[in-house]
Amino acid sequence: MEVKRFGFGLDKYDKWLNAQRTDAQTHGRTDDVTDAAAHSVCASVGLSVSWSSDKTTQGESLDHEWPIPEEKLRRKLAVPSQGRIYYIRYAMKMGWSMDTIYELTRIDRWFLAQMKELVDFEQELLKLWQTQPDPAGLRRLLLRAKQWGYSDVQLATVWQKTPQEIRRLRESMGIKPVYKLVDTCAAEFEAATPYYYSTYEEPFVQIINGKAQAIVEDEIRLSDKPKVIIIGGGPNRIGQGIEFDYCCVQAAFAMRDLGYESVMINSNPETVSTDYDTSDLLFFEPLTHEDILNVCERLNGGPFGLPDADPGSRDENEQVRHLQSAMRNLVKGVIVQFGGQTPLNLARGLHEAGVPIIGTSVGSLDAAGDREQFRALLQRLGLKQPANGIARNIEEARKIARKIGYPVLVRPSFVLGGRAMEIVSDEQQLDYYMTHAVEAASGSTILVDKFLDAATEVDVDCIADYPPRAQGTGQGAEDGGQAIVIGVMEHIEEAGIHSGDSACALPPYSLPKQIVDELKRQTRALARALRVCGLMNVQYAIKNGEIYVIEVNPRASRTVPFVSKATGVPWARIAAKVMAGKTLKELGVTEPADPSHVSVKEVVFPFSKFPGVDVILGPEMRSTGEVMGIDRTFEIAFAKAQIAAGGPLPTSGTVFISVRNEDKQAIVPIARQFQECGFEILATGGTYEALSRAGIEARRVPKLSEGRPNIIDLIKNGQVQLLINTPTKKGPQTDEGRIRATSVLYRVPIVTTLTGASAAVRAIAALQKGDWDVRPLQEYFAANRENHK
Numbered sequence: 001m002e003v004k005r006f007g008f009g010l011d012k013y014d015k016w017l018n019a020q021r022t023d024a025q026t027h028g029r030t031d032d033v034t035d036a037a038a039h040s041v042c043a044s045v046g047l048s049v050s051w052s053s054d055k056t057t058q059g060e061s062l063d064h065e066w067p068i069p070e071e072k073l074r075r076k077l078a079v080p081s082q083g084r085i086y087y088i089r090y091a092m093k094m095g096w097s098m099d100t101i102y103e104l105t106r107i108d109r110w111f112l113a114q115m116k117e118l119v120d121f122e123q124e125l126l127k128l129w130q131t132q133p134d135p136a137g138l139r140r141l142l143l144r145a146k147q148w149g150y151s152d153v154q155l156a157t158v159w160q161k162t163p164q165e166i167r168r169l170r171e172s173m174g175i176k177p178v179y180k181l182v183d184t185c186a187a188e189f190e191a192a193t194p195y196y197y198s199t200y201e202e203p204f205v206q207i208i209n210g211k212a213q214a215i216v217e218d219e220i221r222l223s224d225k226p227k228v229i230i231i232g233g234g235p236n237r238i239g240q241g242i243e244f245d246y247c248c249v250q251a252a253f254a255m256r257d258l259g260y261e262s263v264m265i266n267s268n269p270e271t272v273s274t275d276y277d278t279s280d281l282l283f284f285e286p287l288t289h290e291d292i293l294n295v296c297e298r299l300n301g302g303p304f305g306l307p308d309a310d311p312g313s314r315d316e317n318e319q320v321r322h323l324q325s326a327m328r329n330l331v332k333g334v335i336v337q338f339g340g341q342t343p344l345n346l347a348r349g350l351h352e353a354g355v356p357i358i359g360t361s362v363g364s365l366d367a368a369g370d371r372e373q374f375r376a377l378l379q380r381l382g383l384k385q386p387a388n389g390i391a392r393n394i395e396e397a398r399k400i401a402r403k404i405g406y407p408v409l410v411r412p413s414f415v416l417g418g419r420a421m422e423i424v425s426d427e428q429q430l431d432y433y434m435t436h437a438v439e440a441a442s443g444s445t446i447l448v449d450k451f452l453d454a455a456t457e458v459d460v461d462c463i464a465d466y467p468p469r470a471q472g473t474g475q476g477a478e479d480g481g482q483a484i485v486i487g488v489m490e491h492i493e494e495a496g497i498h499s500g501d502s503a504c505a506l507p508p509y510s511l512p513k514q515i516v517d518e519l520k521r522q523t524r525a526l527a528r529a530l531r532v533c534g535l536m537n538v539q540y541a542i543k544n545g546e547i548y549v550i551e552v553n554p555r556a557s558r559t560v561p562f563v564s565k566a567t568g569v570p571w572a573r574i575a576a577k578v579m580a581g582k583t584l585k586e587l588g589v590t591e592p593a594d595p596s597h598v599s600v601k602e603v604v605f606p607f608s609k610f611p612g613v614d615v616i617l618g619p620e621m622r623s624t625g626e627v628m629g630i631d632r633t634f635e636i637a638f639a640k641a642q643i644a645a646g647g648p649l650p651t652s653g654t655v656f657i658s659v660r661n662e663d664k665q666a667i668v669p670i671a672r673q674f675q676e677c678g679f680e681i682l683a684t685g686g687t688y689e690a691l692s693r694a695g696i697e698a699r700r701v702p703k704l705s706e707g708r709p710n711i712i713d714l715i716k717n718g719q720v721q722l723l724i725n726t727p728t729k730k731g732p733q734t735d736e737g738r739i740r741a742t743s744v745l746y747r748v749p750i751v752t753t754l755t756g757a758s759a760a761v762r763a764i765a766a767l768q769k770g771d772w773d774v775r776p777l778q779e780y781f782a783a784n785r786e787n788h789k
Helices: 019-029 041-046 049-050 070-078 084-093 099-106 109-130 137-147 151-161 163-173 242-257 289-300 316-327 340-354 363-369 371-381 394-404 426-439 512-528 561-568 571-579 635-644 667-676 685-693 713-715 736-747 755-770 779-786
Strands: 002-006 029-034 178-182 195-199 205-207 209-217 227-229 262-265 281-284 331-335 388-391 410-412 421-425 446-450 456-465 482-495 504-505 533-545 546-553 599-603 625-631 654-658 679-682 722-725
Touching: 019 363, 019 561, 041 049, 041 262, 070 084, 070 722, 084 099, 084 109, 099 109, 109 137, 109 151, 137 163, 137 289, 151 163, 163 289, 178 512, 227 340, 242 561, 242 571, 262 289, 262 546, 289 331, 289 340, 331 571, 363 371, 363 546, 371 388, 371 512, 371 546, 388 394, 394 426, 410 426, 421 426, 456 512, 456 571, 482 512, 482 561, 482 755, 504 561, 504 635, 512 533, 533 571, 561 571, 561 599, 561 625, 599 635, 625 635, 635 713, 635 755, 654 685, 654 713, 667 679, 667 685, 667 755, 679 685, 679 713, 713 736, 722 736, 722 755
Parallel strands: 195 281, 227 262, 227 331, 262 281, 654 679, 654 722
Antiparallel strands: 002 029, 178 195, 205 209, 388 446, 410 421, 410 446, 456 482, 456 533, 482 504, 504 599, 533 546, 599 625
């Protein structure tokens, strides 16, 4: 069964909460998720599919809203969203009829009947906790629960056990998943493509040599070739998209190059990593600890860490064990660093189960993600970071904010895409946002950082091949490793906008050489201290010539595909080979010089799909794609990127400028450049006066409340070709929000930052000269090699 994952689910953390809900119903879908186990057992639709959809990655109890008011429940059932299936369960538990639920949801009654069976089965599971069933009865119930899609975590919650106890219990009863081959040939002839999914079957008895043996039909085709498993990112969504899938694909290719059998585990059928020719084996499985460990142990020939049998023993049982050992320990490593946050969250549990995580160690991953360890690391290296603190409740957050001073950035730890991240300027806002952030963190700590206003943000990617620390010494191998910087990207938007939403340039277009050199030095020092083996991304903020470390991610970042395309080097494939044991020296890889051309990454937003939504950017990621412009100069590369993103810059006409008070002085030189380019300038009251005082000719237009024709009328009439608006207020109900939403509706380019406006006017001036062309990437790469001979 295939089910859609709503990337814009209508919950309180939704990126598009202010969009019209009717539009979100039709346009919110971003990707597909497959749980092929539902093919075998239709009743698992209500549970297994929901895991892959990532509402909860483990399938924990979702009764935190129980009991739920009837009015709210009716609304939740009527509006399609990612979490609606859980509210259907609430309705069934409250005794609502199938007809009532059908009228509200319009979900086929057959599927509703399957969900009702699951809700009724919950009562059987609860009764088991109150009684002491015989072993045979317990086994029947446990097997049925697994066949119907219940996870070990769910069963542990119901029976007040740990997931590990449930796993040991079912394995002791012989309840293990079997793997079926997806029939890609519709039974016309034998399918050769190794697509697999798991399900649970009741063994049948077969008489072999006069002995009865329990048999299950496991269709998996295993070889004795060593294997490397790559864990994908699951459904594409904001914050974890196709950029990570690119890295997983490159890792699969790299393992094939090295002679390993590449194994991909992913739940998304509509992405490149699950194409038929990407990996040697493909498993469509939910990305949970239980399901991933099942696959790892099946491919490994058993649990990890078991001793091999003695091949010289004459004992019959020992000889049988020796034959089994020949197909054991085939999994040489698992890659969790390429699929985004989802596989990273699984790393610790897999490591504790004995699964070999290759590349940067789990300890280093934790050290970079744990704020206390990270702070100690920076102090040891003598690097700066913004003042910060860790809070576990609202009162702790208040104390930290008072100490470091407002504005502060509040964010949950261990989330991707800036979910529930906010910049707050006073205690009242802090109280409001902390209420949401604490819930979004799901038990994690809350990070409170001093916000560096008007700082320049920079992303730096590197590859390192450091060996892990020697056991118990805290030191790395003395002979080991180096780090090379593969890309320094200067953000065009100022700090405060999520890096995934900010345009950036490679190489930096305005940073002085000594700053770039220092950024590279600090990046290498961090990679060495963390003993990074593979890719690492560091985010910096630069203010008044000082460099501050924002965060370090010893994994693949969303910028890696951009850096690879900008430089013509498959860095993710190289990093995967390093993780598998190769050194940079062995691969002949050295640190690249800055390219002689400029590449600009620009992001793509689905604003046009959500009429009325305010387009203001912030620390929470909202983009759904990205494009690249490339040229010999920054200005033309930026202009090309805007064309590719669907918002080409005008070369003549009228520009509307309205900025907040703090920006009125800085907008003057930008407005003067527009005037020199021949643009007519429109402005509202305060901005008009600031421009007039600077001797810039402009025409004043009334605010929306002051009369007509106002700027919205001019946009509708096609009399404005570009808007520059730095926000004072946010939200679709504000006058500013209405202006910005109207510009999107009528496809008029809009810029909401001063740095973006500066880049835009420079690009317009370059376009007016007409001296630009389109060339293949190979020409840029060839020219770059020639320039660096």
